[in-house]
Amino acid sequence: MIKVECNGGVHEFPSEISVGKAIKEAYGKKSGAVAALVNDEEKDLSYLLSQNCKIDIIKDNSDRGLYIMRHSCAHLLAQAVTELFPNAKPTIGPPIDEGFYYDFFMDPINDDDLRKIEKLMRKIVKQNIPIKREEHDNETLRGIFSNNSFKMEIMDDKIGQEVGSSTYKQGNFVDLCRGPHVESTAKLRWFKLTSTSQAFWRADSSRETLVRIYGMCYSSKEDLQKRETLLREAAKRDHRKLGKDLQLFHIDEMVGQGLILWTPRGTVVRNELQQFISDHLTRQGYKQIYTPHIGKLDLYRTSGHFPYYQDSQYPPIVKRDTLSRLSDEGCSCSDLSNLMSEGEIDGYMLKPMNCPHHIRVYASQPRSYRDLPLRLAEFGTVYRWEQSGEISGMTRVRGFTQDDAHLFVTEDQIEQELLGCIELVKVIFGTLGMKDYRVRIGLRDSNSEKYVGSPEKWDKAEDACRNATASLGVEFSEEPGEAAFYGPKIDFVVKDVLGREWQLGTVQVDYNLPERFDLTYTGSDGEKHRPVMIHRAPFGSMERFCGVLIEHFNGMFPTWLSPTQVHILTISEKHKDYANKIAESLRDTSIRVEMDTGDDTIGKKLRTHRSMRPAYLMILGDEEQQNGTVSFLNPEREQKNGIPLKDFISKITSEINSKI
Template sequence: MISVTLPDGSKNEYSAGITAAEIVTDIEGRKHDCVAAEIDGLEMDMATIIDSDCTVIPISGFSDEGMHILRHSAAHLLAQAITTLYPDAKPTIGPAIDRGFYYDFANLDGFGEGDLKTVQKKMHELARRNIDVERVECTEAELSEMFATNPYKMEIINDKLEDGAGSTIYRQGDWYDLCLGPHVSCTAKLMHVRLTSVSSAFWRGDQSREQLTRIYGLVEPTKDALKQTMTAMEEAKRRDHRKLGKDLQLFHVDEEVGQGLILWTPRGATIRTCLQNFISEHLTRQGYDQVYTPHIGKLDLYRTSGHFPYYQDSQYPPLVEKDMMSKLADDGCTCGELANMMAAGDIEGYMLKPMNCPHHIKIYSSQARSYRDLPLRLAEFGTVYRWEQSGEISGLTRVRGFTQDDAHLFVTEDQIADEVLGCIELVEVIFEALGMSDYRVRVGLRDQDSSKYVGDSDKWDRAEDACRKAATSLGVNWSEEPGEAAFYGPKIDFVVKDVIGREWQLGTVQVDYNLPQRFDLQYKGSDGEMHRPVMIHRAPFGSMERFCGVLIEHFAGRFPTWLAPTQVHVLTISEKQVEYGREVAAVLKDAGVRVELDDGDDTIGKKIRMHRKFQPAYMLILGDDEATQRTVSIRARNGDQKAGIGLDEFLKELKGEIDSKAATPSLVPSQD
């Protein structure tokens, strides 16, 4: 007999040789949802035979660990289906990921989205056959023989296995894969799979290696869970800022203007302006000075900063000076020669600024600075241009021209902690106002044994400590990320979760010891000596483009009243109220409300339908009753109504809601 410790701490006696599955059934009952078990802290298969004392904790298919196992097993099922349908395809690797799983195949060229249905059908068929999944220990020789025809598996065997050591395979039916496991005990657990997309990937993520076909899928423990996941995906699609941006006419990207270059249309520009003003108010309160700098700068500036030519690949090509250009053209200069000459500094020219720091630094150094001037906080909604790879560009979140909510703080060593804290407070205020309370912070630290960092190590210790303290002060989740610091200093990243649980990386706060050195920045200390300031870069919301994109999805286009592109739409019922309608609209407009009037001759039902798509906070319906009593009838976004409200009263409440930046419109009480 052996003694097994259960999750609740109690001990049960079993005869040796019992399987994990039998123990789990004993603990959870016959109808459990477990897919594996943790035995003495190690995740193991259900079929594991137990013949000595140990602790057993069942792993539910709904837990993170259980989902991981389900996904991994589903990847195997996918590979089995693919190799059945496409015998030439070579499975390479197929892990579980945060949202499902994928498997990469070689020799599957030409496979497209249209082929997914057949493969999924095959997977269901294999799942329904309920094939046992079996773990088999193999020697290196056996493995080499089994995977002889698959160079990818052989590469893993040769790289990952120590000489002479064996490993395990998982076998289901006549198919098997090199794998450490654990896996579900049988394919029936994998009924609820859905293949989602096809893409390509490089073998081992290396661009110089073979291109593989990657197939993505989802798996859930139950039918309902799969349905829920699919619903969530549809919801995400419905909120997609690219779709809403078009529907609500917020922005436009034009082929002829260029990829990733945003044209803010009036309605979107309004949102951006409101946000910018809101942030500006807080900057002023926090002692920032706002500045303006041009969109270009000389190449030499970026040679000093180190951005050129080092980051040449991710920048727009430089603007070469006119005379030089024609001279080069006359000389028949090739592009390669041109690039070399620019890198070497033989050619002068200008660059679209890829960041604002060098310009701000020049403002700092335009005057002799003393410790009394510090901290100097220079803020700018600065537009920068970066040459993102074409495949990477998407909507408002990945673009080639964007405006950062940027600022650079020039501080003394002693001021770092307070100033980092100040940056973080700003984020707190803005997120709070937008109802984005669910966010976390990543503190990027250096990894100790690397010598790639500038600045001495006790300075780093203090700066890192300042970042940690600032993060702690927020009272939100934060994590240390060793090795994530930039070479020039530690940083703090903000990651927000929107209302449907997706995470978005927004801005950062970065301490920088490097640029002050490169530009030889100085200030005179109280001791009369010259000292070097430290810079803090901060763009808490990243860019206005991305932040607006995230907000569009966060609010699903239904912005709080203070941000709504049009706050009130005035709709008249018939021609008789045109005059009153114009008067109401004028009163609101004079009071600074963003209002739109529809006094056309459509029916009221149709007007409501048409104006709804712009998601104003309120619609005012004006008929005879309202016109004679000089009132308004308010219609909220969800259709709730409140009639007979005096115009003055409505305006007063509306202004209150706008000025307080209320997170949701609430002038019409809910009727349910």
């Protein structure tokens, strides 16, 4: 007799019974179970119960259940691929958020192949092929996968641990896998292959090139369709599309990849944001500075950026006469490169970071402890050579402006100053209604040698990060190994509608650069001391932040950020003068106005101007003119008629001032 605790009751069975049957007993036929927890361990429905236990159902629409289905779907994919391409060698195929992928060692495939694979997958689903778990000893296991070096490598590394010693078999396809899986291919109906890409074995670019196939998988048609709808909606609010439609920015082939041209409308948004930050900087006692876009190579040798980060920098600018002298001497490109690396030739570099310049501002005067904390801020534009395949819209670019600042502080001031930095990020995110973000504290990896500074200082800095974050009541995760080599950091990661995460704000503690530049201040004891630096950028970069903001607001900016706050549309030509008068009054109060006094119908004008998503659409005709009032559609696109102009002005002004 086996007693099975399940669904709040105890069920008794005379002999061995499968989990699936036990669940059917306890929950009925339509339990939606894809697997189960047997004494808190994930098991297949076919798993045989031979002694008393506790079972929890894993439903197909639960996170765990979806994970299992997606994993099974990856196997289904592999079955189809190996059937169509007998030479393809499956490597790994895990479930991921919303779907799954599988990496194959095979020749590249195209979209046609992808469709063929998907078609075969559907056929296999219809065939209702059972998925069977089998346990093997080591030797048998190696025998099964002897012609697949990738699986062999996995076994060499992991056998008996995570991978277990089981295989899952469906039809002729066998995969090394610990499971669990759904019972049969028929359970996998709501999937779709989405894309292919190249991937590297073990994410190592020096290893084999693999073909990765992505798919999504859900437990119901509705969920699959919901996801597809979401993707379509997200495509509509993509900042690259909206940026073009709303004329916010332009990227020009002739100017270069990853270089943003801020058009007039986008510049308004950026300026408003910069002004917003500037106001807070003043309040928090920052000093704003300007520094140039280039600096001598030697500056970056001292900072360590050159040649350490050479691969991601624009190549140095060398003086013309130096170049012609070297060329007369028959110097080759590699000679030149060596001479620069060795410091025998100087040149200029487009700045990849603002800190070296800011450090030299600090060093321009003798500093005492009374000067600290010294907070230097700049909207500083930096240039980095991102790989061409990485560049995308405004979010990954080669030139961008950081809302940067460097705080030079004593060790005792670190925590207090971190607090101020985090506070600022919180205010910004709060004002813009960006609620879905998380905070990540990057700590050092105790096994790594790459970090500079003593362990004691690191401990202190890491504690300061924790304390500052915690004392502001922000949830955070600690991630060892994610620190910069010079110090721990606090990153603010914002989630967008698709669940993609964007690292925006960042706060970093730095012991390294003050050391490298031999920065000092005179303490109250009359001795020289070393300051600590805090790098911080609440937006991260104006480009990325605006890109994320465009999507966040779906192009419909709050009034204070709206590139054009009021669009005035006239009913007919005879209202032109009145419209001009209104426009003038609004402009006098610094409200951004656009006029349309053309000869289109009001319906046409509304249609045209709505698409630019201004905060207000004002309509002026006989009625307004006679009564000296205005009528408008507000940001919620509700109609308000016959409002006295001064009421409108005070309403919109207060809206702008309170940034709602």
